[in-house]
Amino acid sequence: MHIDQLEKKWAGIALGIAGLFVSVILASSFFHGIHAPSNVETIDSAKLHLSAEFAEDKLGVERNADGSVTVRMVAGRYGFYPKNLTLPAETELTFRWVSLDVIHGVHIPMTNMSTMIVPGYVAQVKTILHHAGDYPLLCNEYCGMGHAHMWSNIKVVSKAQWEALNTQGGANHG
Amino acid sequence: MSNLSEEERQKILNSSPVGTWALMLIVSGGMVFAWLLMYYGVFLPRGHIG
Numbered sequence: 001m002h003i004d005q006l007e008k009k010w011a012g013i014a015l016g017i018a019g020l021f022v023s024v025i026l027a028s029s030f031f032h033g034i035h036a037p038s039n040v041e042t043i044d045s046a047k048l049h050l051s052a053e054f055a056e057d058k059l060g061v062e063r064n065a066d067g068s069v070t071v072r073m074v075a076g077r078y079g080f081y082p083k084n085l086t087l088p089a090e091t092e093l094t095f096r097w098v099s100l101d102v103i104h105g106v107h108i109p110m111t112n113m114s115t116m117i118v119p120g121y122v123a124q125v126k127t128i129l130h131h132a133g134d135y136p137l138l139c140n141e142y143c144g145m146g147h148a149h150m151w152s153n154i155k156v157v158s159k160a161q162w163e164a165l166n167t168q169g170g171a172n173h174g
Numbered sequence: 175m176s177n178l179s180e181e182e183r184q185k186i187l188n189s190s191p192v193g194t195w196a197l198m199l200i201v202s203g204g205m206v207f208a209w210l211l212m213y214y215g216v217f218l219p220r221g222h223i224g
Contacts, residue, residue, distance in 0.1 A: 006191070010198070017202055021209060034222045112220045128221040 037115060039124035048074060048100050061085060063166070068092040075104040075117045078146035080137050086155045088162035089132050097123040105141030108154065116141055132156045 003011075028034040048054045054074055060082050062070045069091055074081045076099065087093060097106060099117045106123075107114040110131075117123045129135075139150035157165070176183070 013198065013202060017206060020206065024210075024213060028218075028222075033224070034218075035224045037223055110220070112217060112223045114223075125223050127223045130219070130221050 037123075037125045039122065041122040041124065042120055043098055043122050045098065045100055045119040048098055053096075054098050056081075061087065068094065070094045070096060072096045074098055074100055075106065075139070075150075076100040077102065077144050078139075078150040080106065080139075080150070080152040083152045084155070085153070086157060086162060086165055087129060088159040089129055089156050091128065091159055091162075093127055093129065095123075095125045095127070097125075102143050103141050104139050104143050104150070107138050107140040108135050109138065111135065114140065129156045132158055 043051065043054070049056060052058070054072060059072050059074060062072070064070060069088060071085065071087065071093060073085075073095070075097060095113070095115075097115065097117045098121075099119045102119060104117040105115070106117060111127070111129060113125060113127050113129075115123045115125050133156055135154045135156060137152040137154050139147055143150065178186070
């Protein structure tokens with residue numbers, strides 16, 4: 001098959017650009033440990049209220065022994081529960097989400113935190129929030145007539161402030 | 175109708191497409207710059223997810 005010399009050059013440039021992007025992503029993955037979320041874990045969405053992890057009194061923030069924080073939330077039409085959370089900045093956060101009804105999505109604007117929450121599965125995403133402030137937590141997967149009103153709040157404060165709030169016991173009661 | 179002579183026409187056909195290369199350079203350079211800016215300037219500073 002004859003390919004014109006000029007076409008070869010154009011194809012080479014296009015492939016070179018694609019190769020550059022892939023190389024940067026691979027370098028991030030191999031040398032900086034940046035990977036796409038890949039947790040696969042099932043759960044019975046009809047029995048969340050009876051589960052050991054997502055019963056109502058287990059939701060919210062949990063401090064781990066290594067200093068990281070696990071956040072457990074339930075998404076259901078039309079809200080994320082607990083409705084209000086206070087989280088520490090510059091701390092490794094593991095978000096664990098489940099849906100009690102239909103497919104939802106969760107997105108925290110101005111961060112990279114975004115994932116789909118599929119009934120029957122636990123959506124887990126790890127991240128670090130660098131900037132303190134108030135963030136809305138929005139559903140970005142159409143889930144019904146009230147989808148546009150499905151949101152909650154996250155307040156990110158400095159780690160020292162968060163420790164003080166948690167010592168007082170008033171930080172994460174939703 | 176083109177007013178080019180056969181000689182001029184052949185000269186254009188056989189010469190390097192400078193305008194195309196310039197356009198290609200600008201577009202691809204802009205795309206690479208924008209991509210790197212989004213990746214290193216926006217995505218990574220916001221805290222990667224995993």
